[in-house]
Amino acid sequence: MLNLNGITVRLGGRTILDRATAALPPGGRIGLIGRNGAGKSTLVKVIAGLAEPDEGSAEMPRGARLGYIAQEAPAGSATPIETVLAADVERAALLVESETATDPHRIGEIHERLIAIDAHAAPARAARILVGLGFDDAMQQRPLDSFSGGWRMRVALAALLFSEPDLLLLDEPSNHLDLEATLWLENFLKSYRATMVVVSHERDFLNNVVDHILHLDKGQTTLYIGGYNAFERQRAERLAQQSSARDKQMAERQKLQAFVDRWRAKATKAKQAQSRLKALARMEPIAAVVEDPSLSFSFPSPQELRPPLVTLDLAAVGYAADNPVLRKLNFRLDPDDRVAFLGRNGNGKTTLARLLAGQLQPMEGSMTASGKMRVGYFTQYQVEELDIDDTPLEHMTRAMPDATPVAVRSQLGRFGFSGERATQKVGSMSGGERARLALALITRDAPHMLILDEPTNHLDVDAREALVQALNDYEGAVVLVSHDRHMLELTADRLVLVDNGTATEFAGTLDEYTDMVLGRGGNGGGSATEGGAKPKGSAKDARKAAADARERTKVLRNAIKAAEADMRKHEQRRDQIDLAMADPKSASPADAKRNMTELMLLRAELTEAIDTAEARWLEASEELEIQSAA
Structure with missing residues (x-):
């Protein structure tokens, strides 16, 4: 279906892709993975025809339709449902032509083709995709300009899925999604019959969706059979073999060199020494298996505080005095708690996080917090607001004005910014490196509570594993908002569902929550609203309806x-x-x-x-x- 033939791309004198070659199987579901900055997005753009390689080519069968999301989110007065339907270019053109055609023969051809492509069922199919990605009926009828950039990117994703290309290219599709929409997308892609290439750093997503892993490392590609776990096992075996082969080669080189050094000057052994010298020259060195020292997260431990850290008693919070986003919040957070907030985007997870961080005050009820408590609050906005002309060292020096240079360097070193890495410009750093810098900045004063809102966006798989380890070693409280199930499963021991205008403990496991989401509407159901509008009906009715639906199905x-x-x-x-x-x-x-x-x-x-x-x-x-x- 897709052949990568020696693709080489150089940017700014640096080789990004170095003769990358692979033959991807027809109908294959390919997970494209690699470290941040490895060139995954560059390779996807070459495949999509949006970037011209310096050498090589990406070849597809003639006439195959390729689908790829543009960087710009759709905008304008069109509604999400109109935008998605317009993505089927053939259907849209036939419908327009059917209104003006006068030739009976042509009219018959148009209607035959509309029936063949199931055009009349298209609106229902488009609506199902939009619902799965979080758009209720009312949201589907709103103009695109009334949505944030993240929600408009969801519309772009819905349009791409609706168009059903022969080769589907997805570059980190879950970055703009919540957990519920990610679960729906995963289910949708499981049944997608055409070839797809998905760039993703989410272990569970890769395990559940793809059947091959295309690993991009040092500019070159290697194709593995299976999901991410199978890749990780095969990769570990290959690295172990590489390390063993290198050790054997080094021993052989030392043996050859010792013979040359001993006998080079002796006439009777000169020819033998010369032949061994040639063998040394022909011996291609096997690269050492090198661990990346930048893969580092280490949160400073706070001084111990007596529990509780925070208590909410019938609290309400929001942005307009007469319209709280969340009400009747009864919540306690202790120093050793690990809490994950669940619920669709727009239900109030970030609002609750901002309340705990002290950025919002309760409108009703009370919030009691330890006076000595320090909070580290991470959001993607902090990553975007970093000064691209400054270095990590300059950022941290400003953030720690009273600290010694050694202390500043030490805090940067906890997050992999040692030596020259501390003095590189932020503008030259990858998204993952910027996220690590933002984490280093918010934890500079050893906070007692970490609130992390989607911390894994732009982090590759290895960096996510390092973050999980750091969070498990951290001695303070952790509050997580994330669509990365692997991180939630390994980190959180309390689940709080933010839904129906309040937040309540979810008594089940993450797997049970996943079952509930997918069983409630079959498409990640539940109503999603932007800005936290309350769904209709009481919480009791909603629970009863959900229970009835679960029993029925x-x-x-x-x-x-x-x-x-x-x-x-x-x-x-x-x-x-x-x-x-x-x-x-x-x-x-x-x-x-x-x-x-x-x-x-x-x-x-x-x-x-x-x-x-x-x-x-x-x-x-x-x-x-x-x-x-x-």
Whole structure:
């Protein structure tokens, strides 16, 4: 479907892509991964035809339609539903032509084609996509100019998904989404039948959506079979082999060099010494496996405070005195708490975070906080507001005016800005590096509570793992707003659902919350509003309706779970077979005894089983969507 042929791109004298080559399988779901600044977005732009490589090419079959989201969010007076429907260019053109055509033969052709592309069902399909991405009926009818940039980017994503291109290119599609919309998108992409290339740093998203990983490292690409976990295992094995091979090579080089040094001057051994010298010259050095020292997060530990840190008693908070976003907030936060806020964007998660951070005051009720408590509050705005002409050292020096140069450097070093990294311009840094700098700035005074609002945007997978480790080592309280389930699962031990104009403890697990979201409307349901408007109906009615919906669709949800379990089981077994085919020494004893023909037949059987389970999953999911919408 897509061939990358020796693509080389140089920017500012630096080689970004260095003869990147890969043959991507037709219908493959490819996860494109790599460290921040590795060149993933550059490669996607080359594939999309928006950037011209210095060498090489990206080749697609003639006539294949490619879909890619432009950097600019759509704007204007058109509504989201109109914008999404317009993305099907053929349908839009046929409808316009049908209004003016006079030739009966042509009119017949137009209507036949409209039936063939299922044009009459398009509005319902467009609406389902928009609902899945958080747009209720009222929001679908509002002009685009009334939405923020993040919501307009959701419209762009909806339009792209609706257009169903033959090659779908998605560059970090969940960056503008909340957890609920991310779950819907993941489900949608599972059933997408065309080829897709997805740039993502979310481990769970990659494990659940893609079947190949294209790893971009040092300008070159390597294709792995399986999701992210399979890639990580295969990558670790490859690095271990590389390290072992390097050690053997170094020993061989030392042996050859010792012979040359000893016998070069002796006439009877001169030819042998010369031949070994040539062997040394021909020996291609194996690169050492180097850990990136910049992958560092270490939050300073605060002085201990007695609990509670914060108590809310029937508090209300918002931006207009007569219209609070959240009411009846009863909430307690202790020094060792790890809390995740759940709920759709616009329901008030950020408003509640700002209240805890002291940026907003309660309109009603009370908020009691320890007088000595220091809060570190991270948002994407802080990343965007960094001065691009200054260095990390200059930023931190201004933020710590009374600190010694050693203390300033020490705080920067906690986040990977040591040596020359501390004096590079912010303008030359990647988004992930800027996020690390913002985290370094907000934790400079060892806060007792960290409030992190989408901290993983722009962080690559390795940096996210480092952040998870740092949060687990941190001795203060943590409040998280994030769509990264992997981070929430490993970090949070309390879940708070922000919905229906208040915040309540969610008694279940994150998996149970995921089931509730996907079972409630089949499309990530629930009403989403921008600006925190309250959905209609009481919380009691909403809970009853959700319980009724779960009971009504229990059989289908169980069928979906069973199909997903079968897919995971067969995919894991197929990964084992792939490993046995690639490296028999690493295979299980049983697989190592099989010959290549047996392994290939077994792999084909597993692939067929995966397809069967996937068909069951799709059938049950479609039926669930129909019943839930009823």
